[in-house]
Amino acid sequence: MNTDAATTRRSSAPDALLGWMEALADPTRLRALRVLERKELSVLELCEVLALPQSTVSRHLKVLADRGWLVSRRAGTQSLYGPAEDLDPGARRLWLLARGETEAWPAVRADAARLQAVRARRDEAQRFFAGAAGAWDRLRAEVYGRRIGVEALLALLPPEWSVADLGCGTGALAAELAPRVARVFAVDQSPAMLRAARRRLAPFENVEVHEARLEALPLGDGSCHAAIAALVLAYLDDPAPALREAARVLRPGGRLVVLEAARHLDEGLRRRMGQARPGFDAAELSGLLAAAGLGDVSARALPPEPGAKGPGLVVAAGRRAPKGKT
Numbered sequence: 001m002n003t004d005a006a007t008t009r010r011s012s013a014p015d016a017l018l019g020w021m022e023a024l025a026d027p028t029r030l031r032a033l034r035v036l037e038r039k040e041l042s043v044l045e046l047c048e049v050l051a052l053p054q055s056t057v058s059r060h061l062k063v064l065a066d067r068g069w070l071v072s073r074r075a076g077t078q079s080l081y082g083p084a085e086d087l088d089p090g091a092r093r094l095w096l097l098a099r100g101e102t103e104a105w106p107a108v109r110a111d112a113a114r115l116q117a118v119r120a121r122r123d124e125a126q127r128f129f130a131g132a133a134g135a136w137d138r139l140r141a142e143v144y145g146r147r148i149g150v151e152a153l154l155a156l157l158p159p160e161w162s163v164a165d166l167g168c169g170t171g172a173l174a175a176e177l178a179p180r181v182a183r184v185f186a187v188d189q190s191p192a193m194l195r196a197a198r199r200r201l202a203p204f205e206n207v208e209v210h211e212a213r214l215e216a217l218p219l220g221d222g223s224c225h226a227a228i229a230a231l232v233l234a235y236l237d238d239p240a241p242a243l244r245e246a247a248r249v250l251r252p253g254g255r256l257v258v259l260e261a262a263r264h265l266d267e268g269l270r271r272r273m274g275q276a277r278p279g280f281d282a283a284e285l286s287g288l289l290a291a292a293g294l295g296d297v298s299a300r301a302l303p304p305e306p307g308a309k310g311p312g313l314v315v316a317a318g319r320r321a322p323k324g325k326t
């Protein structure tokens with residue numbers, strides 16, 4: 001036997017034993033180990049089982065993890081904790097002794113009952129989603145409405161941004177943007193549309209409403225972080241000047257988003273909507289944005305929504321080059 005190695009093991013054994021005993025020398029940690037031995041749990045689930053606040057449970061979990069009693073793994077957006085599988089044989093013998101001595105604790109029995117409830121609720125949720133997957137979109141829309149996804153996406157907008165709504169019409173989109181960004185520039189050339197927009201946007205002090213043609217925007221160079229042109233290009237004889245103006249008012253790195261009707265052959269629809277052209281295809285919109293000097297251009301067709309009577313839509317986006325890049 002290597003004498004130095006044997007000496008090292010003997011000298012480290014007392015430290016290891018005392019470390020194991022120190023980690024177990026707390027009733028909360030003993031309870032947590034008993035629970036997690038039966039079921040992997042998240043921090044919040046363990047809080048519910050132990051009936052303790054998150055700060056307390058997290059502190060004890062850290063001790064147990066640092067001493068090698070527990071391991072964690074990612075499961076989606078959360079971490080699940082469970083017992084370490086490679087415990088030292090001496091630590092395992094100590095744990096078996098501690099577990100046996102805590103079997104009759106009233107708190108341990110209460111933990112077991114709460115664990116059963118947590119497991120039952122998790123199993124119920126899994127059964128629900130397994131059965132509801134096919135109808136989930138419809139069910140969620142019936143309960144919460146169809147705007148839930150829109151609200152989540154709008155919340156991603158940086159609150160310090162200035163955004164131009166080009167061809168704002170009656171101000172519906174500008175009203176959605178106003179509570180979420182620092183400033184909104186609502187621009188349209190129709191006096192009738194702008195009267196409705198001003199009424200709708202009156203509660204928002206951060207909205208500027210402008211009557212102007214999109215080919216001559218009353219906005220300074222680089223004044224906007226983003227610009228949106230929703231269902232307006234089809235009303236222009238030539239969209240190119242309007243897109244060049246939109247690119248001009250973007251800051252370096254700013255993005256333009258264009259939403260348009262997909263190209264169609266319904267001449268009656270075009271006349272009813274008062275449009276100059278019967279929509280666009282994705283390749284056409286991509287070419288227009290690139291010709292306006294924008295980069296990172298992308299475009300894709302969107303299918304019609306269920307119940308919609310018109311064609312689908314095309315969404316395109318492009319970015320003004322950041323400073324120092326052309």
